[in-house]
Amino acid sequence: xxxxxxxxxxxxxxxxxxxxxxxxxxxxxxxxxxxxxxxxxxxxxxxxxxxxxxxxxxxxxxxxxxxxxxxxxxxxxxxxxxxxxxxxxxxxxxxxxxxxxxxxxxxxxxxxxxxxxxxxxxxxxxxxxxxxxxxxxxxxxxxxxxxxxxxxxxxxxxxxxxxxxxxxxxxxxxxxxxxxxxxxxxxxxxxxxxxxxxxxxxxxxxxxxxxxxxxxxxxxxxxxxxxxxxxxxxxxxxxxxxxxxxxxxxxxxxxxxxxxxxxxxxxxxxxxxxxxxxxxxxxxxxxxxxxxxxxxxxxxxxxxxxxxxxxxxxxxxxxxxxxxxxxxxxxxxxxxxxxxxxxxxxxxxxxxxxxxxxxxxxxxxxxxxxxxxxxxxxxxxxxxxxxxxxxxxxxxxxxxxxxxxxxxxxxxxxxxxxxxxxxx
Numbered sequence: 001x002x003x004x005x006x007x008x009x010x011x012x013x014x015x016x017x018x019x020x021x022x023x024x025x026x027x028x029x030x031x032x033x034x035x036x037x038x039x040x041x042x043x044x045x046x047x048x049x050x051x052x053x054x055x056x057x058x059x060x061x062x063x064x065x066x067x068x069x070x071x072x073x074x075x076x077x078x079x080x081x082x083x084x085x086x087x088x089x090x091x092x093x094x095x096x097x098x099x100x101x102x103x104x105x106x107x108x109x110x111x112x113x114x115x116x117x118x119x120x121x122x123x124x125x126x127x128x129x130x131x132x133x134x135x136x137x138x139x140x141x142x143x144x145x146x147x148x149x150x151x152x153x154x155x156x157x158x159x160x161x162x163x164x165x166x167x168x169x170x171x172x173x174x175x176x177x178x179x180x181x182x183x184x185x186x187x188x189x190x191x192x193x194x195x196x197x198x199x200x201x202x203x204x205x206x207x208x209x210x211x212x213x214x215x216x217x218x219x220x221x222x223x224x225x226x227x228x229x230x231x232x233x234x235x236x237x238x239x240x241x242x243x244x245x246x247x248x249x250x251x252x253x254x255x256x257x258x259x260x261x262x263x264x265x266x267x268x269x270x271x272x273x274x275x276x277x278x279x280x281x282x283x284x285x286x287x288x289x290x291x292x293x294x295x296x297x298x299x300x301x302x303x304x305x306x307x308x309x310x311x312x313x314x315x316x317x318x319x320x321x322x323x324x325x326x327x328x329x330x331x332x333x334x335x336x337x338x339x340x341x342x343x344x345x346x347x348x349x350x351x352x353x354x355x356x357x358x359x360x361x362x363x364x365x366x367x368x369x370x371x372x373x374x375x376x377x378x379x380x381x382x383x384x385x386x387x388x389x390x391x392x393x394x395x396x397x398x399x400x401x402x403x404x405x406x407x408x409x410x411x412x413x414x415x416x417x418x419x420x421x422x423x424x
Contacts, residue, residue: 019412021074021093022347026405028066028100033398035059035108040391051111058107064191065123066100068330071338072199073130078345079206080149081137092130099123112170124160131157143209144220149202151228155194162187178242185238192329193231200292200337201227201266207344211280213273223262230259237306241316249307256304263300267293281340284350288340291359295332302328314377324369331362349411350404358400365393 036059042052073096077089102119110116131153138146165183174180208214215223233255236248270277270293278286302325305311315321342348368390372383383389 018074018078018347019408022071022342023405023408023412024097025067025070025074026348026401026408028062028070029401030398030405031104032059032063032066033394033401035062037391037394037398040387040394043387044391050108054108054111057111057116058104061103061107061120062100063330065096065103068196068334068338070096070100071335071342072196072203074347075203075338075341076134076149076199078347079203080134080141080146089130089133092126092133095126096123099126112166117167120163124163127156127160143205144215144224145202145204145206145209147220147224148198148205148227151224152195152198152202155190155198155231159187159190159195162190182239182242186235188326189235189238190231192326192334193234196329196334197231198227200334203341204337207341211276213276215269223265226258226262230255230262234259234303237303240306240312253307256300256307260300260304263296267297282344284352284355285340285344287352287355288336288343288350292333292337292340295328295336299325299329299333318373318377320369320373324366327362327366327369332366348404349407351407354400354403354407358397358404361393361396361400365390365397368393 035055038050039052039055039059042050042055070093073093081089099119099122102122103116106113106115106119135150135153138150162183165186166180169175169177169180169183214220233251236244236252237256239248240252281289306315315325339348339350343350368386372386376382
């Protein structure tokens, strides 16, 4: 079943409203990036008035829920819901912003405690509300993009089980057990590899379907099933550092192979239609989409690579490697893809110069996290001025996001003024 481009494109009169919402989402990324810079600074010149762990919780929650979840939410509502129905999601959007603001206030002050847990719970409850509404509003639609979105919703709901276990383990003084860390990995796995990945793929195939770039029904079914099986199975990869039974290794390895085959097929499918796709994309959107595809390819390769015992040992001993992987998935794949979607549909304005700046500092940041860890492991020693270098690069990366946000703020404000004048 195909969907016309007209049905899924929001009205031009709503563009200024959407652009303002994207400005809010980017604003959360700016605030989270500022916290990230402060975290890097605390490794160079410790700030005794802040607790590192508390700030880390605030940074991760705001960037994940404030930027990524909000951006994906905006893309999905615009792509899968008619304009008259999407207006009812406005109160849900406001609730998400209040919840993120509460977490930004309370996490730096108290970490996981009454205030932060309360706002986190509000966000989870709003997530359930959104999941139910989206599921109902998708009734009667049958396509690969809708199937991907439905499974994304399932994975989102499954991910929320992780924080419940975290609360239980913390209440029972089990923060230093493997189960506490496994709960975090469980949450991140179904959020990153489930909700975010399937949500982005749903947007991608929705765009394909609008342009009649479609798969056969058997091919769509096989791809969807393979990706779903891979998500459930690769959860085992998150537990390999605990020296689990052999069957956990086998499940993780087989699932990683299945995901590599399905992901490789997807990349080949995109490559097959590359000329047609590039012709219909904005130049900046095409560049961002290309970066997202490269990051996606690296992601599935690294997950396959992580099955090797020595790779498990290396990553468990070198925390920067884990951070580099999370940044690759979050910034390289998820954020670049969502930015590509927003640029394509004129919700986000981005110049080549700013994009080059951002990509440069992102790439250097990844290298600084990976290369020194390799040097230490291979016995070459510790990189001089390592934390100072990370701080400089973090500032550069944050400035890239800040410049994007400032320009977006100016554009959305100007569009809002024009919209109000036209309305009169």
